[in-house]
Amino acid sequence: MKYAWIILLLAIGGCMCSSVDKHQNHSIVRVRWVRDPENLSPLVQPNQNAVEALGLLHCSLLQLDFATGEHMPSLADSLPRLRLIGDSLTEVQYQLRQEATWDNGRPVLASDVAFTLKLYQCPGLPNEKAKAQLSFIRAVKLYPAYPRRFTLVCRGQVPGFSYETGDFPILPEAALDAKHTLRSYSLAQLARLSSLPPRDTTLTALVSRYQHADPSHHPERLPGCGAYRLVAWDIDRFLTFVRKPHWWADTLRPAPFVLQAKPRQLTYVIISDENTAALALRRHELDVLPQLSARAFRRLRAADSTDQELSFYSIPSYELLMAGFNTRRPMLRDSLTRQALGQLFDPAQLQRATQLGQGLRTVGLVHPHNWRYYNDSLPLPAYTPRRAAALLRQAGWQRRLAGWVQTKNPPQAAPQALTLRMRYRADDPTFATIALQFRAAAAALGIPVALLPTESSSFTKALREGDFDLYVRKVSSTPFTFDFTTLLHSRTIPESNFTKFSTPTTDRLIEDIATTGAPAQRRQLLRRFQAIVQAQAPLVPLFFLPYRLAADRELQHLYPSGYKPGYYAAAATWNLATGTVAAH
Template sequence: MKNYCAKSLSLLFLWLLSCSSPSKEPAIKVRFAQDPESLHPLSYGNAPALQILNYIYQSLLTVDLSNNSIQPLLAAELPTIKREDSVSYFTFAIRPEAQWDNGTPVTAQDVAFSLKMLHSPLLDNERWRDQYDFIKDIQFSKNSPKTFTLVCTGYTPEMKLMTGDFFVLPAHQFDPKGILASVPFQLIRQKFDSLSSTSTFKAFASSINQPGFARDTALVKGSGPYVLKKWSAGQSLVLEKKKAWWGNKVEAPETVLRANPSRILFQVLPDNAAALLALKTQQLDVMDNIPLVTFQEMKQDKKYQQLYNFYSPTSFDFVFMGLNGQNPKLENRLTRQALAHLVNIPQIISSLQGGLATPTVGLVHPQEKNFYNAELPQIKFDPEKAKTLLREAGWQQTSTGWQKNVNGRPQTLTLELLYRAGNSDFENMSLLFKQNAKSLGIPVTLQALESSQISERLESRKFDLYFRTLVSTPFSYNLIPLLHTSNGKEGGPNVTGFGNPETDQLLEKIAVEEHTAEKALLLKSLQKAMQEESNLIPLYFQQNKMAVSKKLDAVIISGLKPGYDLTKATLKK
């Protein structure tokens, strides 16, 4: 009975896939593991949503995934930068061809409106207000409606990207009554609290928060090359290229403006078994995050070798174990170093990742050769070394476990390890660590929690150990939020309690240093200090596991999210 039902459901599923894109134009078919849920450019909540939004809306600048370089997108060129004391000025000019779907040009006023959206009260924009807090004002050119200058507090190298890394939204579409047109951006920032009680901003918020901007195909429109043609919630989304897109008119367009596919179909397939069935029957052209065993089997199967190219690019997703340095049992760094020697990283990479992971000495990726501290040795799995370090930290091994007086009271070294429920890698890593610790007489309790529950425990500092993934990029090394002692208080993002005046000074210099050689020395010193303190035990950088149909040409594979660029691809007939 079970086999019959499974077969019937599979046939129904494949029939639905074959009927989901009725069009003369063939579509590139991509697997999504979850529904985007919301395509509101302010309040989208997951990675699939952001991936779709990047086809529809555009920012001033973008990253070329073929070489990880910052390139102008809506902007005609990279900004000119002027620095005066504690203020920096970034001047942009928007491409003369750039226009909205109604034929009106994209102007500096649209940029100003977008910044106002990021900072207006009563909108779901708190994360953006924090991220772009350094932009204090916008100045308009008297000579061109497409030229403007962003006035910023201070200067850090990552501002070169961040000043142009937000969606530029059509003011005429989001604010047809021009409610914000006469309200200066600087005033919104200065009078944020008082403006939230005004009828003007209440009316504006009511308009912006309407569901249509999150999923209505008539309203989800930007300056990008694609429109949302159809969205069947929980099933599929179809993007179609605009026939009269402005980027087609640019002479000898740069790579970033190239948009080849006429249709892209995103199939929402949360179940891995269903997604793999679709892949194996060629109902999908692109699938990432393939389960390890299946990826290895398909990659070695001659049948699938003829149908797909297989990739495992290293990503910037950093996997680590965090230790609570503010916990009395773990405040001595020798204790934390001892626990680091109980993590068998080669075993984890070999047995759980099939060798498809990149070991690292810290949170700088090894491929960033200028900044990675290659002279720093990897922490080895060494239980005997762990014993020695525990004794040096004042612990004594007794018949009832490792004990010492902590703050005048006898303590036994017992630990709780948190990991995200449903993450099989973290679960298996936790079991391995528990086994290694047990062999030394250290009891470890495992606690699987939802991600939000783990965040609550970390913010309140009620934890011993945890496994987590930090999504990073090679464009910014401003690690002050994560590692500076000023953020170590309860509720702050430095949850492990890392740091001292020396590391704080390193972090502050790294954040503003522009010269590669000087920044390299600072980052290498930081990596050394982090290994000595062992508040974060680095495990590896993840590698994606992808299959791309051989019917596609020129798909760019990348270590940056989402792991591929389809806009340059062509579908063979």
């Protein structure tokens, strides 16, 4: 008995240690990703996972507040001030936060923003997508007396400039251009260059430095002012982000929502198989399981009905499921042929089958909830094989025993047969269901379709190279912007405009929509654009998907949302059984 007190002390100590461990574990959040981000260069951002990862490493001027659904100041100390210049320009003035610093203590200055914008326009770098997206920014005005203040001069007069001008990662000038060589170039000068000038040693050296740093695979060489740093990246397995012990936004009182970084560690585990991921979640080897399919969501919910250890969320999203045609293929050049093939998709049944009735059908690329701009006078895409056959005949196709053929000009040339190759990502059964439905409908009409399920890592490459006749994929949009440049503008062929469709009319319309501020005029342009896209049919919009998310019930403040990625991991906190809330 005389040693009983020692045993008691050891027991209490053990309990305290385990409690500390538990608290430490509970400041870690593990999220499932379907695929690897592949490239973590802020200039490239090839997929949503890369965007999410870059959001942890870098800060932008503004950031989407998942709690309110509005853009809020992040690096900027307030929302920008807009001033219309004449009838075609807008000045957007920002002031950076006093507290914002890089990891070495240097302040984040307007010159860093100017450098970043110039990097996005610099020829010779893999920045085609960013260049297209930010091409409306024509100049940056700096104020030597106020190093944290700057004005962006934008083409057009759009209210959306208040957030469109702030949504890109800000990069440190000192990391890539310590001698400030890029300052001698104006933004407009760089935007005009289509390739590296042969004798321009400054730009050549900058491009060489960027390529040598290889931020695509070594993001630590381009340090950001975000709350996290990447400590491990095992390709196709996991990425681990650890919170910086001293982050500049920690001093802000009260801490803005968009500058919260609660988990000490964020681990993104790449699990391509949905059932494996669901099992990992049920075994508490995973905390957040986003982008669940309808069936897996239902199955997981049923399995959890007794234990009730998980929370389930289903929210309408801005992610559109659509098909696209390779309009450069001779047989798909004619809009009537594309229209006809578009009639072979059955969006109503596909929505019921793959989403169990959830989701929202649409006439075009604008979300039906954007009622002001949505063209509700257009018919929804529907399955009408008879009309498809009539349209094919109208397009000059003739049905023969071997299938549909079109006699070329000159008539003595060999007739062209209508056979299609359909490419889709192999990791999602939704795509396979759509492909099989289309194939069956086409086969009933006498059109052979070869299916090409493709690994997600090589899918985008295949689309970029034009190795398809028809694809099925998802695209994300937002309710804030109507910039269709990446999807249908000639400037983004073939980087992101995989259909390679463009006409001078649609190019002009896309540019006008992006730069027109007056709501009435914008509405008119958008409705016209939707009508043209439906008539030309380079794309067949099927329906907007819902986001489904399952998470550990103890994990709170995830802010499930219809905006990508559908949750806000950096705000998540654990609600421990003891009632304490774990933080960093």
